[in-house]
Amino acid sequence: MCGIALILSEVPAPESTQGGGGSPASREAEEVHGPELLVDDLRVALIRRGPDSVGSKKVLLQQKLDSAVEEKRISLSSKESSKSVVSANGLLPSIWPCEMEIKSSESKLEVTQLGTGNETKKVDCLFNAENKRNSVTEVISPRDVSEVEMSRTIGLQFLGATLHLRGINPAAQPLVDGSGNILVYNGEIFGGIHVDRDKNDGETLLDTLEKCGDHKDRCVEEGKFSVPDILSSVKGPWALIYWQAKSRTLWFGRDAFGRRSLLVHWPTENDPNLYYLLFHHSGVDIPGAYDWEELSCGIYSLCMEASKDKFLGSMQSLISRIRKHEWTNALLNNLVKWERRPVDSQPKEYCPHVLVGEEHALPSWPEICFSSYEEVPFVDQSKVPGGNFHPAQKLLISLRESVTRRTSLTMFKTNLCQTAEEKPAPLALLFSGGLDSMILAALSHQCLDQQYEIDLLNVSFDGLVAPDRISAKDGLKELQRIAPSRRWRLVEIDGDLSNLASETRHVMSLIHPAKTYMDLNIGVALWLAARGEGFVDGALCNPPGDSCRYEYKSTARILLVGAGADEQCAGYGRHRTKYRLGGWAALEEEMRLDMQRIWIRNMGRDDRCISDHGRRFPFLDEDVVETLLEIPLREIAELDQPAGRGDKKILREVARLLGLEAASVLPKRAIQFGSRIARESNRMHFGSNRAANQASAAAPPSAGDSKAEIFGIKANGDLMMNSSFMGFRGGGMRWLL
Numbered sequence: 001m002c003g004i005a006l007i008l009s010e011v012p013a014p015e016s017t018q019g020g021g022g023s024p025a026s027r028e029a030e031e032v033h034g035p036e037l038l039v040d041d042l043r044v045a046l047i048r049r050g051p052d053s054v055g056s057k058k059v060l061l062q063q064k065l066d067s068a069v070e071e072k073r074i075s076l077s078s079k080e081s082s083k084s085v086v087s088a089n090g091l092l093p094s095i096w097p098c099e100m101e102i103k104s105s106e107s108k109l110e111v112t113q114l115g116t117g118n119e120t121k122k123v124d125c126l127f128n129a130e131n132k133r134n135s136v137t138e139v140i141s142p143r144d145v146s147e148v149e150m151s152r153t154i155g156l157q158f159l160g161a162t163l164h165l166r167g168i169n170p171a172a173q174p175l176v177d178g179s180g181n182i183l184v185y186n187g188e189i190f191g192g193i194h195v196d197r198d199k200n201d202g203e204t205l206l207d208t209l210e211k212c213g214d215h216k217d218r219c220v221e222e223g224k225f226s227v228p229d230i231l232s233s234v235k236g237p238w239a240l241i242y243w244q245a246k247s248r249t250l251w252f253g254r255d256a257f258g259r260r261s262l263l264v265h266w267p268t269e270n271d272p273n274l275y276y277l278l279f280h281h282s283g284v285d286i287p288g289a290y291d292w293e294e295l296s297c298g299i300y301s302l303c304m305e306a307s308k309d310k311f312l313g314s315m316q317s318l319i320s321r322i323r324k325h326e327w328t329n330a331l332l333n334n335l336v337k338w339e340r341r342p343v344d345s346q347p348k349e350y351c352p353h354v355l356v357g358e359e360h361a362l363p364s365w366p367e368i369c370f371s372s373y374e375e376v377p378f379v380d381q382s383k384v385p386g387g388n389f390h391p392a393q394k395l396l397i398s399l400r401e402s403v404t405r406r407t408s409l410t411m412f413k414t415n416l417c418q419t420a421e422e423k424p425a426p427l428a429l430l431f432s433g434g435l436d437s438m439i440l441a442a443l444s445h446q447c448l449d450q451q452y453e454i455d456l457l458n459v460s461f462d463g464l465v466a467p468d469r470i471s472a473k474d475g476l477k478e479l480q481r482i483a484p485s486r487r488w489r490l491v492e493i494d495g496d497l498s499n500l501a502s503e504t505r506h507v508m509s510l511i512h513p514a515k516t517y518m519d520l521n522i523g524v525a526l527w528l529a530a531r532g533e534g535f536v537d538g539a540l541c542n543p544p545g546d547s548c549r550y551e552y553k554s555t556a557r558i559l560l561v562g563a564g565a566d567e568q569c570a571g572y573g574r575h576r577t578k579y580r581l582g583g584w585a586a587l588e589e590e591m592r593l594d595m596q597r598i599w600i601r602n603m604g605r606d607d608r609c610i611s612d613h614g615r616r617f618p619f620l621d622e623d624v625v626e627t628l629l630e631i632p633l634r635e636i637a638e639l640d641q642p643a644g645r646g647d648k649k650i651l652r653e654v655a656r657l658l659g660l661e662a663a664s665v666l667p668k669r670a671i672q673f674g675s676r677i678a679r680e681s682n683r684m685h686f687g688s689n690r691a692a693n694q695a696s697a698a699a700p701p702s703a704g705d706s707k708a709e710i711f712g713i714k715a716n717g718d719l720m721m722n723s724s725f726m727g728f729r730g731g732g733m734r735w736l737l
Contacts, residue, residue, distance in 0.1 A: 256335060398621075432671065458492055563602060
């Protein structure tokens with residue numbers, strides 16, 4: 001997981017030999033130049049995020065008027081200085097792929113000439129930072145293809161960056177199998193598809209997808225599933241782009257809760273042939289491509305097959321052929337609809353773990369760490385002594401399994417062999433000391449070996465007096481009380497908006513297409529917290545150590561976030577209002593609406609901001625969502641009670657089961673208020689909180705507005721925001737912020 005992208009662009013085919021007017025190669029080079037430059041920029045943006053590898057792969061789909069030609073498949077690896085050309089005689093499909101593969105994050109490939117007929121095909125390669133030019137020439141002598149007039153060429157450029165979290169051997173993206181299928185994948189598989197202990201999620205998914213039939217919905221081929229069947233079965237967060245070679249179909253999409261970001265830019269009338277892009281992440285200048293939107297959750301396909309009498313058509317018409325598929329998994333459909341089960345329905349099987357005695361406890365940490373989470377035993381509660389569980393116990397069990405899945409990684413095995421006295425923390429939490437983060441911290445302690453520290457990342461824009469900083473220190477003391485053997489590291493991250501001009505501009509590019517001040521405030525707080533750079537007070541660590549305060553940067557690759565808890569457990573103030581005005585039915589409908597729009601209101605924005613530096617969402621685990629839907633709403637919240645008691649009642653009971661008495665009565669406090677960034681932002685933008693409340697804070701700053709000065713830019717012109725840059729255009733100049 002780290003980042004994925006697809007560039008789908010039109011590349012005019014070389015004109016026929018009878019055509020006139022300029023060199024076909026030069027015209028094509030001009031057209032390819034734009035996308036190639038964009039690829040370089042994307043690679044730089046992805047490398048900035050610290051992945052283990054970055055790669056790209058290009059496929060050219062060329063439609064011909066005469067299909068009686070030969071297929072030429074060109075494959076180039078940046079690891080070698082030679083080019084291999086494979087020719088296959090015979091009839092061809094109406095489109096043929098020309099694939100160029102780049103395996104190194106430091107290399108780039110530029111096609112400077114694609115010859116026609118019996119001409120020499122030259123491919124110039126630029127390698128490494130020294131830009132040493134290595135020209136490789138290969139002479140091809142196929143049948144005379146001057147009889148072929150190519151009417152259209154579509155280029156598909158796949159980019160993938162990988163942060164290795166699972167499996168023994170690192171896997172570099174894009175992933176390509178023996179059938180020519182290509183996958184760029186940003187996600188994790190926690191169920192539905194078995195992943196061997198030594199395998200990578202993406203490799204396993206690609207192997208599974210290769211066995212799929214060509215059919216879009218259901219496969220009539222015996223023993224085969226469709227692509228929607230496979231993707232509907234995956235439990236866990238994901239966004240992907242998949243090229244199915246045999247059907248010439250492009251598949252893309254994101255999971256049902258939108259836990260991984262995927263942005264899309266559609267062709268416009270002004271830029272009909274520019275780019276059609278799918279992004280996990282932005283942060284790079286893409287001229288003209290500022291009409292971005294969140295791709296709605298689901299599975300999409302675009303068939304690129306064409307016949308002799310049916311052209312691919314314009315880019316707009318090509319995009320119009322995109323089809324959205326239904327989830328084929330019945331359980332997943334129920335979760336998407338977010339329909340609560342009747343009170344008398346039969347509950348699913350649960351694993352009692354620590355709640356019913358040592359004989360039913362989770363395996364020891366090494367067992368968990370080195371075995372597939374799917375091997376954790378599930379026990380039918382009807383067979384457990386003591387009978388039915390209390391709803392809070394059911395939720396605790398489900399949450400603990402969720403955290404276990406997200407902290408049990410084979411990659412930890414190498415760390416066990418370290419002899420260093422202080423090992424790097426493999427796990428961190430966004431930590432306010434509030435109810436949700438305290439529960440996740442306590443569960444993380446239960447699931448992670450004692451030898452490791454756990455980083456607690458806390459951000460404040462008001463120093464020591466911000467509510468979240470105070471509650472974080474109180475929460476640390478409570479964690480030390482219930483888990484004295486664990487060394488907790490509270491990382492105090494102090495933010496100052498007046499000194500964060502460049503960071504704020506960058507976050508504005510990350511949150512787009514979200515564009516309100518609230519989005520910006522949340523984005524800045526999340527981005528700073530996830531960066532993990534701050535100070536540690538040695539006097540607060542346990543066992544007691546040096547009392548000095550020192551700088552620290554978290555290197556944890558796993559970051560747990562409590563997103564989804566408020567939506568599912570009635571944690572927002574508007575939930576209380578809905579209940580007061582319309583009772584349980586109105587509350588249920590409001591919570592359903594929250595869950596069905598969480599992908600566009602929260603998840604994409606949060607994913608881009610946090611992963612700019614993985615994070616994982618235990619509360620949005622499919623099994624946790626299912627468990628909460630099996631519990632009557634009256635057991636989840638009791639909004640007749642005051643704040644701190646009735647809201648998120650079931651989570652407060654879970655906290656008490658974990659021994660977190662103080663945390664169980666803490667009121668709900670959003671990060672923008674607990675960190676005080678909202679107050680500081682209002683003062684900076686509007687002069688005061690009162691002025692901010694009176695103003696319309698739901699729109700982005702406009703050009704010429706004095707608020708633009710906070711970004712260090714004064715300009716006349718229109719404010720431009722997109723997923724890759726924000727700037728002002730005016731006076732013949734453009735400032736990229």
